[in-house]
Amino acid sequence: MVNNRPYTACGLCRVQAVLGVVLLLCVSVGVGMVAQTKRDFNVSAKQFRFTVSGTDVQEIRISQDDLVRITLSSEDIPHSFTLPDYRIQKRVEPGRDVVFEFRAERAGRFEFYCSMTNDSCRERGMVGALIVVAR
Numbered sequence: 002m003v004n005n006r007p008y009t010a011c012g013l014c015r016v017q018a019v020l021g022v023v024l025l026l027c028v029s030v031g032v033g034m035v036a037q038t039k040r041d042f043n044v045s046a047k048q049f050r051f052t053v054s055g056t057d058v059q060e061i062r063i064s065q066d067d068l069v070r071i072t073l074s075s076e077d078i079p080h081s082f083t084l085p086d087y088r089i090q091k092r093v094e095p096g097r098d099v100v101f102e103f104r105a106e107r108a109g110r111f112e113f114y115c116s117m118t119n120d121s122c123r124e125r126g127m128v129g130a131l132i133v134v135a136r
């Protein structure tokens with residue numbers, strides 16, 4: 002019996018430790034799911050419009066803290082996806098899609114546009130908005 006005591010105590014500690022780890026995992030998974038809503042968009046550039054996921058609206062609507070993944074493509078000439086408020090500047094050439102991700106930490110309406118100057122894309126209408134709805 003005397004010999005069993007340390008073993009029993011140790012077993013109890015182990016059970017508590019396992020429960021603690023399980024609890025910690027549950028909490029972190031739960032937090033992760035709340036904070037990491039993943040949103041996928043296909044942004045296609047063509048003189049002189051952006052097409053967002055097949056729609057004619059040059060808008061990307063998301064919620065704050067979403068993890069946004071954009072697949073950028075061009076249908077004609079080199080274009081860019083420039084979103085200064087999020088410090089994003091991606092250049093894309095036809096047939097060479099660019100994929101990038103960012104977390105929408107700031108809520109608000111932010112303008113994106115094509116910054117290529119040769120064809121004055123921005124002036125001709127390659128301007129859209131990232132709309133981040135506050136949680």
Ligand SMILES: [Cu+2]
Pocket residue numbers: 079080081115116117120122123127
């Ligand atoms: Cu352009």
